[in-house]
Amino acid sequence: MSNPLLIFWAQLFSRREPVGRVSSRVHVESSVQASSTIFLVMRRMRAPLITLIVIFFVSVVGLTLIPGIDPAGRPARLSLFESFYFTSYTATTIGFGELPWPFTPGQRLWVTFSIYLSVVGWAYAIGSLLTLLQDRSFRQALALRRFTRKVARLREPFLLVAGYGRAGELLAESFDALGQQLVVIDESSERVDALDLGSYHADIPGLVADAANPHHLSAAGLDHPCCAGVLALTSDDETNLAITMTAALLRPDLPVVSRTVSAPIADRMRAFGTPAVVNPFDRFGEHLRLALHAPASYQLLTWLEAGPGAELPTRGHPPTEGRWVMCGYGRFGREVTADLRAAGLEVSIIEPAERGEPEPGVIVGDASEAEVLDRADVTGAVGLVAGTDNDTTNLSMLASARRLNPELFLAARQNRPTSAALFEAMGVDALLVPTEVVAHEVYAQVSTPMLWRFIQEIPARGDQWAADLIQRLRRNCGHELPALWKVKLDRDQAPALAGWLAEGKVALGDLLRSPEDRERRLRVVPLLLLRGGDAVLTPDGEMVLARDDELLFAGQSSERRELESTMVVDSTGAYVLFDQHIPSSWVWRKLSRKHPTPSTLDDREGVTSRRG
Amino acid sequence: MNLEKVIFGFFVLLAATLNFGFFIGDISNPDVHNIYELFAALAVSLIATVLKFGDRTQIGAVHLATSLVADLQLIAAVVVWVWAEEISAAGITVGSTASVVSLSGGALLANLVSVVLLLTETVTFHRG
Numbered sequence: 001m002s003n004p005l006l007i008f009w010a011q012l013f014s015r016r017e018p019v020g021r022v023s024s025r026v027h028v029e030s031s032v033q034a035s036s037t038i039f040l041v042m043r044r045m046r047a048p049l050i051t052l053i054v055i056f057f058v059s060v061v062g063l064t065l066i067p068g069i070d071p072a073g074r075p076a077r078l079s080l081f082e083s084f085y086f087t088s089y090t091a092t093t094i095g096f097g098e099l100p101w102p103f104t105p106g107q108r109l110w111v112t113f114s115i116y117l118s119v120v121g122w123a124y125a126i127g128s129l130l131t132l133l134q135d136r137s138f139r140q141a142l143a144l145r146r147f148t149r150k151v152a153r154l155r156e157p158f159l160l161v162a163g164y165g166r167a168g169e170l171l172a173e174s175f176d177a178l179g180q181q182l183v184v185i186d187e188s189s190e191r192v193d194a195l196d197l198g199s200y201h202a203d204i205p206g207l208v209a210d211a212a213n214p215h216h217l218s219a220a221g222l223d224h225p226c227c228a229g230v231l232a233l234t235s236d237d238e239t240n241l242a243i244t245m246t247a248a249l250l251r252p253d254l255p256v257v258s259r260t261v262s263a264p265i266a267d268r269m270r271a272f273g274t275p276a277v278v279n280p281f282d283r284f285g286e287h288l289r290l291a292l293h294a295p296a297s298y299q300l301l302t303w304l305e306a307g308p309g310a311e312l313p314t315r316g317h318p319p320t321e322g323r324w325v326m327c328g329y330g331r332f333g334r335e336v337t338a339d340l341r342a343a344g345l346e347v348s349i350i351e352p353a354e355r356g357e358p359e360p361g362v363i364v365g366d367a368s369e370a371e372v373l374d375r376a377d378v379t380g381a382v383g384l385v386a387g388t389d390n391d392t393t394n395l396s397m398l399a400s401a402r403r404l405n406p407e408l409f410l411a412a413r414q415n416r417p418t419s420a421a422l423f424e425a426m427g428v429d430a431l432l433v434p435t436e437v438v439a440h441e442v443y444a445q446v447s448t449p450m451l452w453r454f455i456q457e458i459p460a461r462g463d464q465w466a467a468d469l470i471q472r473l474r475r476n477c478g479h480e481l482p483a484l485w486k487v488k489l490d491r492d493q494a495p496a497l498a499g500w501l502a503e504g505k506v507a508l509g510d511l512l513r514s515p516e517d518r519e520r521r522l523r524v525v526p527l528l529l530l531r532g533g534d535a536v537l538t539p540d541g542e543m544v545l546a547r548d549d550e551l552l553f554a555g556q557s558s559e560r561r562e563l564e565s566t567m568v569v570d571s572t573g574a575y576v577l578f579d580q581h582i583p584s585s586w587v588w589r590k591l592s593r594k595h596p597t598p599s600t601l602d603d604r605e606g607v608t609s610r611r612g
Numbered sequence: 613m614n615l616e617k618v619i620f621g622f623f624v625l626l627a628a629t630l631n632f633g634f635f636i637g638d639i640s641n642p643d644v645h646n647i648y649e650l651f652a653a654l655a656v657s658l659i660a661t662v663l664k665f666g667d668r669t670q671i672g673a674v675h676l677a678t679s680l681v682a683d684l685q686l687i688a689a690v691v692v693w694v695w696a697e698e699i700s701a702a703g704i705t706v707g708s709t710a711s712v713v714s715l716s717g718g719a720l721l722a723n724l725v726s727v728v729l730l731l732t733e734t735v736t737f738h739r740g
Binding site: 042 | 647648651652655658659662663665666667668694697698
């Protein structure tokens, strides 16, 4: 395995298993629309072209029929060829003059007539062509054609992102940083222009089209064999439902992640296969509950979900006892109230607008008015949630509430990205930005399944465990979230370890030593070990690894490369794991006869020769 | 009655008849082949080609192909005629006439195929 070629081979083909390589099942005809472009041009150019041909023919024949005279004074007509030549350069406004001889007045009369005729003909033809190029439907057809071709040429797994709003943009940035290819479809041309302007490493194809139309989804690569998943992130629940349906019916094998804020829609989505439905309001409630009883767990969860390079969020200390005031009792308010009550807290509710019969216990009124807040007894409360769908209302509620009770814990919902600065200046303790919640959630679910598994296990582990893990991550990797990557200890990714793994000699703590100096520990934190279906969270150094174990690590990419060399190069592996020096070349190994662990090495060489 | 079909059929047929008119007669005798007729055949054939643009059906594609063949043959015939008349020292000879007429004969064959296609289309249309 020390052969550089074999290492190269192993590096090249072991890193990532092909994701979602499946054969296309249903082909929705979408190229028809695109290929019609050329026919459209030809059809619309019929009349101008025929006009040109007729004008040419009439001018040429007419000119040969008019009698002329040669310099000797004899009657001489132009031949058809001369006439064609003359008409060609006259009609195209080149104008070489009267050839081969000066014309007679009769010929000049005809030429005058045919000049006007041909200029009109050319103007008509060129004008029609330019109009066609400016035509909206024609340009759309061209764009669709270009997009379809670009998508068809993709040869790496890609995610189909429907809806490039704020959430789509955040996700695109995270996935682009991971090297994951995307295809974007959005209804607004401004958003697709924003995609073109965005600074991404990869060239992300974008299409302006209605994603609820299966033909457009198909053009965006739904039936492409490399399509690895569909993310329905538009702001319209109906559209997301349509996308989920289309994907589930046409490509049942694809994972689908869908965003909705409505529980009934979520149920209808779940009727089609098993889409992962992300409801930002629901998630915020769960997060709030987690933040109430385990602030460190909440901090860890938000950090991991925020994607690579994210700063460690500050740990909040929401009051765990006392009464909360909920302003705005819409979908969001109901979700959060239910979660707060489930956490054993008392909640007073203020609803600004009266919607039918007010529920018992609901105070109706404008929560930005001190009198209404007094009725809800804000001075005696510990926390307030401003949860209407209007940022101005939310901000004024927060301001009034703070004036009445400066000690209040303030949570708010931010609806528009432009309001971010205002909420920050307000110093809100907990802020919900639905689009960001969606982006983080989808990122955690799609980027690696192991991260999602890890995140789901976090709440069960308790606050102290999370606080310790955050300490460890900070010590090893700094304040910014390091890259998370997974490793599978099989023959492709860890060929050097195969023999030792089978004998149960590899402890995780030994594996994470530096190949430069085995006394130094790699600055890598193992987050999760998957063996079969069982998960071990933050496995310790004593853990003995087995073949086909899957590990999720957090650490800088330089540390990752060192770990990879340990797993691929067997002489490095022997040094790192057992502090033994074995020659790296086969000849030298035979000469020195220095076989530290003969049985394993023989086994290993057998493997190598079979592979080579 | 569809006016578009009338115009289309008119030009396809006219291209074939003009071509036939030029082609008929002793192949090597320049007196029986009028160059204006060849020129008219070329112009009408070009118009017929443009009329066939933008038809997506299979039969439309074959129509366009036959027309393109006819155009090519007629343009070649005209070029040979211009060469003989204006450039070569010998002028119009028996040989050059024969090649002009035989090239137009090729175009005639393509035009006949066009007419056959037109008839086939019409007949199947009535059956359907």
